[in-house]
Amino acid sequence: MCGIAGILYKGSAAADARVGKALIDMLDACQHRGPDSTGFSLYRDPVPGHLRLRFIVGDGDEAKAAIERVKQKLTEFQAKIVEEEHKGSSFAVLVKFDGDLQKFAFEMEHAAKLSSIGESLDIIKDLGGAFDVDNVYKIDGFKGTHGIGHVRLATESDVAPEATHPFWATGFSDISIVHNGQITNYYKMRRRLEKQGYFFNTDNDSELIAVYLADKLKHGFTLKDALKTSIDDLDGTFSFLVSTKDEIGYAKDKLAAKPMVKYEDDKIIAIASEEVSLNRLFPGRALNTSEPAPGTYDTWQRSISA
Structure with missing residues (x-):
C-alpha cells in the first residue's frame, strides 16, 4: 500500500503557486499509506x-x-x-x-x-514522512507550476532513498511517475526495453512505467496516447500519475483495485489516493470530487502563460 498525489495550477493561478506546500499537505494526509519514505517531483519554469x-x-x-x-x-x-x-x-x-x-x-x-x-524537473526523495523530508530539503518554500508526490510502504525492495518514488526515465528530461500497485509483467517489459538500449537504475517495477512512457513519447506519441496504450500493455493492478514539464496525467488499470480521487476547478487539477488529501487543500469545504473509472486515463496541460 502506497499513496500518490499530484497537482497542477492553471493559468494565472500558476504564478508563484506554492506547489511544495500543497504536496506536503496532501502527502501528509495519506502518510498512513506509506510511512517508510516520501518523495516529490517538483516542476518550475x-x-x-x-x-x-x-x-x-x-x-x-x-x-x-x-x-x-x-x-x-x-x-x-x-x-x-x-x-x-x-x-x-x-x-x-x-x-x-x-x-x-x-x-x-x-x-x-x-x-x-x-x-x-x-x-524543469527536480526529484527530491528520502526516508521518513512528508514533514521529515521538508525539514531537510525545505520543500515548503518551493514555488512552481505543478508536481507529483508519493508516500511509500516498502514491499518488494529496500527502504532506501534510491528505491523511493518518484522515478524518472534515465536518458530523458523532465518525465517522472508515482505509482501505487504492481506491474506483473515487469521483467518481460523490462527486457524488451533494455534490448532497445534503455537503462534501469533499480529493480522497482514502478521505474518501468517511466521508461515505457518515455519510449512512447520518443516515438511521437502524445502523453495521452501513451497512457492509453499503457492500460493494455502493463499487466497488474495500478494507479499512477505521470508528469512532464508541461503536463500531468493519470492511468488506472481495468480492475481498479487501487484507489484514486480527483478534484478540478478553474484554478487547479488535484489527484490523490484518498479524498482526505484533497480536503487538505480546502480545509472546511465540501468538495465535488470524482473517482476515475476502471481502465481510464487523462491529461491536463499547464498554460503557456504560466
Missing part, C-alpha cells in the same frame, strides 16, 4: 540552455567522494556548474549543457546515483 541534476550521494566521506566524481564527470562533458546544493543525502546542480542528453545521463549514472535530470 525552465532556464534555457540549463539542466538541473540531482544525485543521491549518502553522507560523510561517501558523499564527499560521490560529489567529487560528479564534478569530474561534469567537467568531462564541459557542463558548467551554475548552482550547487548539498542537503541531506542528495547533491543538486544546475548546469549549462547543450549536448547529447541520453549519453550525458548514462555517463552521469557512473558518477553517483542519479535521481533526476530536467529543464
Whole structure:
C-alpha cells in the first residue's frame, strides 16, 4: 500500500503557486499509506540552455567522494556548474549543457546515483514522512507550476532513498511517475526495453512505467496516447500519475483495485489516493470530487502563460 498525489495550477493561478506546500499537505494526509519514505517531483519554469541534476550521494566521506566524481564527470562533458546544493543525502546542480542528453545521463549514472535530470524537473526523495523530508530539503518554500508526490510502504525492495518514488526515465528530461500497485509483467517489459538500449537504475517495477512512457513519447506519441496504450500493455493492478514539464496525467488499470480521487476547478487539477488529501487543500469545504473509472486515463496541460 502506497499513496500518490499530484497537482497542477492553471493559468494565472500558476504564478508563484506554492506547489511544495500543497504536496506536503496532501502527502501528509495519506502518510498512513506509506510511512517508510516520501518523495516529490517538483516542476518550475525552465532556464534555457540549463539542466538541473540531482544525485543521491549518502553522507560523510561517501558523499564527499560521490560529489567529487560528479564534478569530474561534469567537467568531462564541459557542463558548467551554475548552482550547487548539498542537503541531506542528495547533491543538486544546475548546469549549462547543450549536448547529447541520453549519453550525458548514462555517463552521469557512473558518477553517483542519479535521481533526476530536467529543464524543469527536480526529484527530491528520502526516508521518513512528508514533514521529515521538508525539514531537510525545505520543500515548503518551493514555488512552481505543478508536481507529483508519493508516500511509500516498502514491499518488494529496500527502504532506501534510491528505491523511493518518484522515478524518472534515465536518458530523458523532465518525465517522472508515482505509482501505487504492481506491474506483473515487469521483467518481460523490462527486457524488451533494455534490448532497445534503455537503462534501469533499480529493480522497482514502478521505474518501468517511466521508461515505457518515455519510449512512447520518443516515438511521437502524445502523453495521452501513451497512457492509453499503457492500460493494455502493463499487466497488474495500478494507479499512477505521470508528469512532464508541461503536463500531468493519470492511468488506472481495468480492475481498479487501487484507489484514486480527483478534484478540478478553474484554478487547479488535484489527484490523490484518498479524498482526505484533497480536503487538505480546502480545509472546511465540501468538495465535488470524482473517482476515475476502471481502465481510464487523462491529461491536463499547464498554460503557456504560466
